[in-house]
Amino acid sequence: MKDRENKVPDISVIVPVYNIKEDFLRKCIESLLCQTLKDIEIILIDDGSTDSSGKICDEYGNTDQRIKVIHQKNMGVAVARNTGLKAAEGEWITFVDADDWCAPEMCEETYKKAVGLDTEILIFTNYAVKENNEIAPNQFFKADIALFDYTMKNEAELKTMVRSHPDFSFQPPENMMGGTWCKLIRHTFLKQTGICFEPELVRSQDIIFYLNLFEKAKKISYYNCPLYYYRYSSDSISKRYRPDAYKVFLIVLRKQDEFIKKYKKPQLFREVFIKGTMITIGTCMRTDFMHEQNKESFGEKSRRLRQMISFEPIRSALNSHEDRSLNKFQWIQKILLKHHLIKLYLILYKMNAAVLKVIR
Structure with missing residues (x-):
């Protein structure tokens, strides 16, 4: 050197x-x-x-x-x-x-x-x-x-x-x-x-x-x-049990939301952000709410999920009309959560997860 x-x-x-x-x-x-x-x-x-x-x-x-x-x-x-x-x-x-x-x-x-x-x-x-x-x-x-x-x-x-x-x-x-x-x-x-x-x-x-x-x-x-x-490992932390995982993801979502607003980014950024928010909710379901190691009652899961979607920017994402980037299942989930049909959402998610498990 x-x-x-x-x-x-x-x-x-x-x-x-x-x-x-x-x-x-x-x-x-x-x-x-x-x-x-x-x-x-x-x-x-x-x-x-x-x-x-x-x-x-x-x-x-x-x-x-x-x-x-x-x-x-x-x-x-x-x-x-x-x-x-x-x-x-x-x-x-x-x-x-x-x-x-x-x-x-x-x-x-x-x-x-x-x-x-x-x-x-x-x-x-x-x-x-x-x-x-x-x-x-x-x-x-x-x-x-x-x-x-x-x-x-x-x-x-x-x-x-x-x-x-x-x-x-x-x-x-x-x-x-x-x-x-x-x-x-x-x-x-x-x-x-x-x-x-x-x-x-x-x-x-x-x-x-x-x-x-x-x-x-x-x-x-x-x-x-x-x-x-x-x-590239498929056995990522996204598969582990992470109680209150949403608290970690929430900070990332807020930073992205701030970035989009601060720099007045084009509409496509908002659409990607909405889809990302729905994916984040799905990740929280998989790693926390519906994980096999989670022994909470159905009622407790419902209460915590209701709390999670009350936080910004998740709440605004659910109330938005920018649905173009969502697939059908994400769109249905968004509608259920937007109208606080929490128990129905949990049942639907569990059924969908069971079907995917059989297919795979």
């Missing part, structure tokens, strides 16, 4: 780490050490790991001066990424998840492309690695885009919003646009915006981060080349 007193690194790679499988973590770090672009710094933020992850980070940190290891108490991935941003010295910033890995040429290819285009944000694409080790290239757009116009920026933001709703009609790769990875961000631009990850968001921090960052950017480019390997 070049003398850092004379030159800052070309790229800072920020990697939050928390209780990662050893073979996954080692593969991630080694893929960064093998980058063909050598003038990089690798920032490993151990977010209070209770396994050997922190020691593994130190092991690599002691063998390569390009690695910075930061240990902190567990405060969540948003705080960990912000810690990485504060420590970063590179001209450009990129994020990597500790259970993923990168192509050897990722940093070099994206750096050359971003500098050549004089862009502020370079979006590139990835390979989805499924649990059976099947690897499929993803494609956010059909070809390289040197500079996003107004329409393309809106499309990128819409796909970012969709990313927060894994059940949306878009399937990978379209719903991966909002992932933290596969972006190269000019450091000076990021500092000027003052945008960082919001610690209050337990999930979907990357969605809100990139919505606001895309909106502030004047130069966004797309490089249609998969250089990142993302481990």
Whole structure:
């Protein structure tokens, strides 16, 4: 690496780490050490790991001066990424998840492309690695885009919003646009915006981060080349029992609602938001109200669901007339909830879930 007193690194790679499988973590770090672009710094933020992850980070940190290891108490991935941003010295910033890995040429290819285009944000694409080790290239757009116009920026933001709703009609790769990875961000631009990850968001921090960052950017480019390997798992947290899950999702919905209103986004954003709200309600049903581990009475579930739909922006979404993006089942659910037919809604949802279980 070049003398850092004379030159800052070309790229800072920020990697939050928390209780990662050893073979996954080692593969991630080694893929960064093998980058063909050598003038990089690798920032490993151990977010209070209770396994050997922190020691593994130190092991690599002691063998390569390009690695910075930061240990902190567990405060969540948003705080960990912000810690990485504060420590970063590179001209450009990129994020990597500790259970993923990168192509050897990722940093070099994206750096050359971003500098050549004089862009502020370079979006590139990835390979989805499924649990059976099947690897499929993803494609956010059909070809390289040197500079996003107004329409393309809106499309990128819409796909970012969709990313927060894994059940949306878009399937990978379209719903991966909002992932933290596969972006190269000019450091000076990021500092000027003052945008960082919001610690209050337990999930979907990357969605809100990139919505606001895309909106502030004047130069966004797309490089249609998969250089990142993302481990795509069907056994996601969306299937686990999460009591009062809506309280987490509610914050994300409010942030999206604020974004749409603040920047006076086109009507399509509102339609996507309404559909996303219905999907969020469905996710809460699956992970909380109707989960097999939920032992509440029917009456208690009804009471809590009534409470959930009374909060903004869910209430306004249910009362809206923007139904064009909803499928028939979502439209029926919306009508039932809008008119507070809670018990009928719960019965319908349970019947539909039973039918889907048989079909699958």
